[in-house]
Structure formats: structure tokens, C-alpha cells
Amino acid sequence: MNPNIPQTDRKRIVIVGAGFGGLKLARYLSRRKEFQVVLLNRQNYHEFQPLYYQVATAGLEANSILFPLRAVFGDCKNVHIRVTNVTSVRPADKTVDTELGPVTYDYLVMATGADTNFFNQQNIIEKALPMKSVAEAIALRNRMLQNFEDALSVETLDEREGLMDVVVVGGGPTGVELCGTLAEMRKTVLPSDYPELDFKMMDIFLIESGGELLGPMSVQSQQHSLDYLQKLGVNVRLNTRVKDFDGRVVTMNDGTTLRTNNLIWAAGVKANPLAGLPPEVLGRGGRILVNRYNQVQGFTDIFAIGDVALMAEDKWPNGHPQIAQPAIQQGRHLAKNMIRWAKNEPPVEFTYRDLGTMATIGRGLAVVDLPFLKFQGFFAWITWLFVHLMSIVGVKNRLAIFLNWMFNYLTYNNSLRLIIRQKMPKGNMAAMQEKLSDQLEVSKT
Numbered sequence: 001m002n003p004n005i006p007q008t009d010r011k012r013i014v015i016v017g018a019g020f021g022g023l024k025l026a027r028y029l030s031r032r033k034e035f036q037v038v039l040l041n042r043q044n045y046h047e048f049q050p051l052y053y054q055v056a057t058a059g060l061e062a063n064s065i066l067f068p069l070r071a072v073f074g075d076c077k078n079v080h081i082r083v084t085n086v087t088s089v090r091p092a093d094k095t096v097d098t099e100l101g102p103v104t105y106d107y108l109v110m111a112t113g114a115d116t117n118f119f120n121q122q123n124i125i126e127k128a129l130p131m132k133s134v135a136e137a138i139a140l141r142n143r144m145l146q147n148f149e150d151a152l153s154v155e156t157l158d159e160r161e162g163l164m165d166v167v168v169v170g171g172g173p174t175g176v177e178l179c180g181t182l183a184e185m186r187k188t189v190l191p192s193d194y195p196e197l198d199f200k201m202m203d204i205f206l207i208e209s210g211g212e213l214l215g216p217m218s219v220q221s222q223q224h225s226l227d228y229l230q231k232l233g234v235n236v237r238l239n240t241r242v243k244d245f246d247g248r249v250v251t252m253n254d255g256t257t258l259r260t261n262n263l264i265w266a267a268g269v270k271a272n273p274l275a276g277l278p279p280e281v282l283g284r285g286g287r288i289l290v291n292r293y294n295q296v297q298g299f300t301d302i303f304a305i306g307d308v309a310l311m312a313e314d315k316w317p318n319g320h321p322q323i324a325q326p327a328i329q330q331g332r333h334l335a336k337n338m339i340r341w342a343k344n345e346p347p348v349e350f351t352y353r354d355l356g357t358m359a360t361i362g363r364g365l366a367v368v369d370l371p372f373l374k375f376q377g378f379f380a381w382i383t384w385l386f387v388h389l390m391s392i393v394g395v396k397n398r399l400a401i402f403l404n405w406m407f408n409y410l411t412y413n414n415s416l417r418l419i420i421r422q423k424m425p426k427g428n429m430a431a432m433q434e435k436l437s438d439q440l441e442v443s444k445t
Contacts, residue, residue: 115272
């Protein structure tokens with residue numbers, strides 16, 4: 001295999017990752033004649049991560065929050081997209097190694113984002129349900145819907161309780177939004193789909209190790225989000241940490257337990273730096289230490305932006321929050337600095353502009369913190385809808401999401417509650433069935 005990227009006299013900028021930051025940088029540079037842009041990504045699409053939970057709860061189709069990269073850069077001859085895994089970087093050779101082969105660079109930008117942080121808890125790594133990609137969101141949707149199908153046929157109350165109850169770990173936006181949506185489904189949609197099940201016995205727990213939900217938001221928003229969830233019937237446990245999970249029982253640090261087969265992990269993230277960097281450039285959470293120009297510490301030709309970068313400012317001594325806006329702003333700012341360097345002009349330091357934070361809790365319920373205003377309730381929910389809708393890449397995607405949201409709001413229903421799995425070869429299927437049979441026998445004993 002060979003990446004087959006043509007050699008030109010243009011400066012080659014290799015961007016690893018097509019998340020918010022990488023995509024913004026590539027789009028800004030895509031029509032600049034002085035650069036050759038090489039975009040390396042594991043998938044051939046961009047993912048809108050804030051709406052993973054809506055895919056997981058059957059509120060949106062997966063393709064509504066995905067956008068093909070080649071549709072973005074289809075007529076840009078100086079942009080070369082390669083779908084591959086980047087395995088390491090060799091700074092001395094100005095080369096990144098990929099599964100397609102080596103790719104040389106003049107400038108390297110790491111926009112590799114972050115992944116789920118299980119805090120080295122092996123049982124949880126193996127048995128919990130993460131939600132940091134659209135594939136994981138679809139797997140979670142399949143799991144939850146299959147659980148309700150299975151709950152119709154189990155013989156004991158304990159088995160039914162294990163299938164129906166849900167424990168979500170992490171009181172950030174993902175955990176709060178997921179619990180709110182599940183609580184709405186329990187009240188409106190699921191009893192209609194499964195009239196033979198008593199959804200009064202379905203418990204939803206939200207476990208947060210800190211003393212409040214939505215840690216980075218205002219006290220006002222934290223309290224409203226807690227009140228909203230409790231009114232929806234979500235059992236919120238603050239100052240509680242999950243210690244273990246064996247696939248059937250969740251154990252907390254205070255010794256209490258919860259019976260469930262479903263532990264959804266939304267408790268933290270860790271950066272995804274490339275292998276090959278010197279260890280001294282890695283900071284807290286695996287984030288890469290960068291200066292105010294996004295240059296990696298000790299390098300002038302390697303950059304990091306977004307969740308993977310750790311940039312200190314006076315207002316942000318521990319780095320910027322790992323959300324979309326810092327990545328977008330850094331991608332845009334770095335593009336402008338790249339142009340300045342090409343013109344032999346001095347670069348400008350990056351300063352993060354905090355545009356605010358928001359989270360939706362349920363139908364008509366949200367909290368919004370803007371720099372100049374904080375508000376909650378229905379108007380906050382409308383604001384959340386508008387901001388997220390305008391952030392989606394592609395007019396077709398925006399229209400599809402808008403129609404889905406409006407239909408769901410008016411009817412309390414949608415047609416996306418489908419269990420869709422990839423068909424397995426017969427040999428693999430037989431092995432899987434044998435394994436599940438063995439697990440069932442073990443659980444019965």
C-alpha cells in the first residue's frame with residue numbers, strides 16, 4: 001500500500017483527524033495555493049459528536065450527524081484525503097506512519113481528539129458501554145432495544161430488572177442529556193412500543209463523583225439541571241464513584257450496589273496523542289503541551305489543536321475545556337497563522353473566546369450559560385436546538401434533523417427504533433452463540 005500523494009513545490013500540511021478542529025483548519029486552507037493539505041482520518045466522514053446521545057436513543061439517524069469528507073473538499077485540488085489509521089510520528093524524519101505507508105510533512109497538525117477514560121478499571125473497560133463514536137452510539141441503541149425485547153421473555157423479576165434498569169456514570173452534558181432523553185422515552189415512547197412491560201419498574205440512575213452536575217456551568221444551571229432530572233424521575237447520586245461492574249451489578253465506593261446489565265460510561269475523556277512524541281510534551285490527561293501558537297513544546301513544525309492540546313492562558317491555567325468551540329477556534333486561528341508564516345509575517349497568539357455552555361435535559365427543558373446571560377427552561381431549549389442545528393455540516397443534514405425534531409416534538413414518536421447489526425459469517429455466528437450460551441449457563445449458576 002502507498003498513500004500516493006503527489007509531490008509538489010507547495011508546503012505540505014498534514015492534518016491528522018477530521019473532528020471540529022481538523023475540519024475547520026482544512027476547510028480554511030483548502031483554497032490557498034501556497035499549501036498542499038493532506039487530511040488523514042480513520043473514517044471518510046466528519047462526526048457531530050454533541051448529538052451522539054440522540055443516535056443512541058433513536059432520536060436521530062446516524063447519517064444525520066455524519067458528513068462525507070469528500071463532499072466538503074470535492075473540488076479542492078490541493079486537498080488530499082486518505083482514510084487510514086496513523087500509527088506514529090517520526091519528528092526527526094518529518095514523517096507520520098500510517099497503515100497505508102509513510103507520509104512526509106512540512107507541517108504536522110494533530111487534531112486527534114479524545115477518547116473515553118475508564119481510569120484503568122479493567123472490568124469497566126470490558127463490560128461498560130461507552131459513547132465516544134457514532135459506532136458506539138449505534139451499538140448502545142441496539143443493546144437497549146434488544147434488552148426490551150429480551151425482557152419480554154425472561155423468567156424472573158431479577159433478570160427483567162437487569163435488562164431494563166440503566167446506570168449512567170458521569171454528570172457532564174453527555175450523561176445529563178442521555179438520562180433526560182431516556183426518562184422521556186420511559187414516559188412516552190416505550191410503554192406504547194412494549195405494552196406488556198411495566199415501565200414503572202425501569203430505574204434510571206445518574207452517578208456523579210463530584211458534588212454537582214454540569215461542573216463547568218453556573219450554580220444556577222447546575223441546580224436547575226438537577227431539579228429537571230429529578231422531576232423526570234432520574235435517580236441522581238452525587239459524591240458517588242463507581243468502583244466496579246461485573247456485567248450484572250454496579251458497585252459504588254460506599255459499598256452500595258445497583259442491579260443492572262447496562263452501565264453507560266460518560267465519566268471522562270483522555271487525549272489521543274500520536275505515538276513517537278517525546279514524553280516531556282505530554283501533560284495531564286495525555287494532552288499535548290502547546291504554546292499560544294498551538295506549536296508543540298520544543299517544535300516549530302508540529303502543532304496540536306482541540307481536545308488533544310493543552311494550552312494555558314491566564315483565564316485557563318489548566319487548558320481549555322475539551323468541547324467543540326476551543327477546537328473550532330484553534331483550527332481557524334492556526335490557519336490564519338499558517339498564512340502569516342507563508343508571507344513571512346509574525347504570528348498572533350491564540351486567545352479563547354468563551355461563547356458559553358448549554359445542555360438539554362428533556363422535552364422543552366435546557367440550561368444555557370452565555371457570557372452575558374444565564375437562562376433555563378423552554379427558551380433555553382429553543383436556543384440549544386438552534387445552535388446545534390446551525391453547527392451541523394451540510395444543509396441536507398440540517399433539514400433532516402429539523403424535521404426529525406419537529407416530528408418527535410409533535411407526536412412523541414419516531415420510526416428509528418430499529419435494531420440493525422452487521423451480518424456475521426456463519427462460523428463467527430456459531431462461535432458467538434456458543435459463547436452467549438456459556439455465559440447464560442454461568443449466570444444461572
